[in-house]
Amino acid sequence: MYVIFIIISYYFHNDFFFIHLDWLSQKKKSMNFEELSSDDLAKELRCFYAEARTKNGNQYSKSALVSIRAGINRHLTSPPYSRTINIMKDKEFMSSNHVLIGIVKSLKREGADKTKHHPPISNGDLEKMYSSGVLSITNPTSLVRKVWFEITLHFCRRGREGLRELTPKSFLLHKDDTGREYFTMSYNEADKTHHGVDSRESVKDTRLYALPESDLCPVKSLKLYLSKRNPKNNAFFQRPLTSFEPAYDVWYVNAPMGYHTLGNMMSNISKAAGLSLTYTNHCVRATTATVLAHSGVSSLGILSVTGHRNEKSIQSYVNAPSVSQRRQYSETLQRVATGVVSQCNLTSPAPPSSASTSFVAVREVSESTMLGGGSLFCGSSFHVAGEGQLHINVYTVPGGGKRNEE
Template sequence: MDDFCMLFNLYGEYGNFEKWAQAQDEIEDLEKMLNDKKRHKELTPTELDKIEDDKDEVITKKTTKWTVNTFSDFLRQRQKNCDFETYSASLLNETLQEFYASVQSTAGREYSVASLMCLRAGINHHITKYNIISEKNFKSSNAIFKSVLKRYRKNGKDTSVHHPHITESDLEKIRNAPALSPFTPTGLVRKVWFDIQLYFARRGREGIRNLSKESFVLRQDENGKEYLTLAHNPETKNHKDPTASDRENLRGFMFASPGDPLCLVDSFKKYLSKCPENTGAFYLHPRRIPLCKLESIEMWFTMEPMGLNYLGNMLKSICEEVEGISQMYTNHSLRSTAVGRLSDAGLESRQIMSVTGHRCKASLRSYWAPSLSERRAWSDILTSRTSTSKAKHNFTSKPKTEITLPFSMSNFTINGNVEFNIN
């Protein structure tokens, strides 16, 4: 039997003991680091409270706070327990009956219809264990609430006015005004804001401050035409469910108009090219650049984002610089204008709702209002009807013409149609 030798490499790819031992230490250190690193975040009670608080819009928080303060002040004046969240349904119902019938402002005046409705809605939002609007336990307090509303309306307290549509002539003046010129920094950011608000039919203040460059995406249709839409499903006060099947329908679409100097998509792309990179907010304050130097300066905007109040008064600021418009408009007028124009074009309610995001036709109906020109036309119709009614209804009797037949007919029955040709 021949001698043979078998060689074993106990340390594999490491070759020797020292390298193997070093590798094992590195593996142990890595495993320890992974075990020490926690997968989930650690949150403090304060951070959890803030997350819960963020579920409501800012305006909802303010309204609810005002409502709770008003109701608490009423309870203190009546020397009752201000901790109304602990009230039973029957006690809360009795208290609300008195509250609805006697609540007044700090100046001792009755609230408007809209304010009274806001008070009830705010209390209902604050109290989580009852629904004071729909539950049967609060039937009597709601009956008094409706009676008070009826009295307010009779006394002329229903003075609420919906945001007016922008008239066709005013809309044309605003669009072509220097205030919305895409050739100046201020005009460019205003124009982009104006286009997005109108074509996406967004609410006046909701979510504007939270927009970023990543909120939008440019795409092309099957014919290669560019359009702008949202890159994500927007969250609004009426659309907070991330699993809703129709959320993508709310993204809005804004198509390009090639060759138009005021093209919506071109203005948007130009705005992005003039903004600095790595900015969190979408709407930025313009730099103060002399007109003669605009061509040579690449960045037209600063890193400073526009604030909520600044954006909330954007259309009002634009209107102040437009000559010849009939009235001042607010941001929400763009939303009501979108509803009115789409409705006048013959779109069905479901189609308009896919643009505006309304959940029901009833809420959409409140946005429609006849324009002043329409009301003028209706008045003219009634006026002309009054002046021409005599002419239309002054009928004169025509003389009867007697026809003598050359034959006589009697004592027979005809089944069907008979035609007589008499020459």
């Protein structure tokens, strides 16, 4: 019975695997495709890649097709089948992969690739979620939203996976050697990269630490939520009371929160807080990796939190610039292109104290242009050196400012 539950739970989380099963059922083919030889399986996959369609009759996007293939491969190579094949790389599957590549190229040519990326939540929107009161401890709805978001952020949970299976016992409270409190998860349920039966799987030892000096301490919120849950129901996420008083001992009804509500938690938070985008649950996972990467955490450190198997999986997070960086890039390009450079936005990288830096510029430039109010060199001095070269002295002061001095 326990083995059956594990297999059903695995299938439930492997949504892309079900797409292949649906196609087999529609085409009245054998559902036992795991037993096919590599050659026969390759022939079947060629047809599947070419014919697979969404419920609306549209072709799947590039990312969906790649994920479907990975899901099938993961199913074949995991217990109880444990086949030693790779439908993505083995030469026996070259023909089926050529079909997939051809479909992807066709989608790009037609502009029909509807790949949906999961952007990280911008710093401005992160701040707004809290400042708006949408994430707070003042009422049942804002409290459960805050707890959900911080659990998803710190434990880098994947979208909607396993949320209904969580119970109060899923979280354990500890103290470290300094006496600081933190929560851990008592177990990591199966997801698409962690089935519990593969020795290559990384072990996540993530901690949600208390911030004693902050009113928004995540440990304080989680402890409050645990104390306000309805003890008659074992589900961790419960439906909030529609009418309550802060003095009530219980803030939640005797019923688990619905799958749809949990699956759209970040979307509902985005709308309630008036964020710049309507984010999805998976965007929180992207936010975890991106924030850590932009904060200087090593790739191995990020892997220990996200649970990814290799560094390539997180390169998009590590290399992608933030929203503020993209904004800065655009402003820089436009200012240079139009010749408008704002002095107040200029900073000197690692300026020496009371030192001057000498630049060499072209000689066909007027003094009014060089020293005008909107000029990069406003407040600097310049002189013509030997052979007609123009030297400009930009004087700096400690802190990166610029001093008008000749």
